[in-house]
Each structure stands twice: as C-alpha cells, then as structure tokens.
Amino acid sequence: MKSNLFNKQLTDVxxxxxxxxxxxxxxxxxxxxxxxxxxQQQDIKNALGDNLFIDLLRYVNREEGSPVNDAYENLLYGGIYKNGNDEFIFSGLEKALKYFVYARLVKHGDRNLSRVGLMQNQVEYSSHAELKEKQEEYKDAFSVAEELMNDCLRYIKHNSDKFPKWRKGSITPVRGPVISKIGD
Structure with a gap:
C-alpha cells in the first residue's frame, strides 16, 4: 500500500x-x-497530526476552480499575519518541506543499494565531500527546516480557530536538539 494516495504532494521535484x-x-x-x-510522512505529518495533514493534501489536490482556503494558502506558502498587536512573518510549510528533503538528499544522496551492498557513486571529475562536511551541511539544512516548521506551528497556534483539524488527533511533537555523537 502506498503511504500517500494523493497525486499531488505538498511540493514537487x-x-x-x-x-x-x-x-x-x-x-x-x-x-x-x-x-x-x-x-511528508516523518516530519510534516508528525508535526501537524494526521487529520490536518490529510486535509492539506486534499486541499492541494482539489479540483481547479475550487474555493481557496486563505488559512491553508498562508500555511503552505507563508506570509505576514497579526496576533494581537504583534506581527509575524514566516516562509510556509512548503519551504520547510523542501529543506527537510534537501537535508535527506545531503545525507543519502550519493549512495545506492546494489546487489553487492551499499555503494557510493564515483565520477572522474569530482570528489566526494568529507563526512564531517556532509554532517555539517545536513545539520544546517535540517536546522533551517526545523525553524521553518516551528514558524508554521506558531502560525497554526495563533490561528487555531481557522484550523479545526489541528485539535482533533494532533500530537505535540518533541522538537529540539538531538545529540548524535559526543567526543571524537
């Protein structure tokens, strides 16, 4: 069974x-x-909860000419909004998703599983980044994705009346630093 039954995803290649x-x-x-x-499955769905995630996928797959949901448009593509006397700006869920994807590409991009095991592609005119450089690029991209995602979650919380699916079945994600290695 496919993990996502929708034709259009929250972003594209x-x-x-x-x-x-x-x-x-x-x-x-x-x-x-x-x-x-x-x-989408590991980062976005877990942060938004199944109900809101599915509703967003239905929204991006709606028929052309269907009404626009301003709250969903803002969540997907970002913007400026007010909460009380304060104004906030954020980049949107699609951009957060793209950074999560980029981080995964950095982490796993040049490896392929073959019949003889996990292989790393080699080409004549380039060299592979050192492991430390790859880890730093991955951590930086993932950190950017997390910050963008946190801005989206703040937008939802500040506008919770516009997101009835948020309250039903959403989980509170544990977000924060992960220590992957201590010492050399």
Missing part, C-alpha cells in the same frame, strides 16, 4: 531543485520523490 540551496539539475528525480514522501 522541480521546486525542490530550483528554490532552495543550489543543487545539480542531474540529481535523481526518483530519489527526490522518495525523500518528499519520507519528509
């Missing part, structure tokens, strides 16, 4: 390739699609 950090146009489309699905 071309958007991932062209609107965040620079990457080669030759990055494997299939890998990006897998990481979009993984990021």
């Amino acid at each position: 071309d958007s991932v390739k062209t609107t965040i950090r620079p990457m080669s146009t030759h990055v494997d489309v299939e890998k990006i699609l897998v990481y979009i699905d993984e990021s």
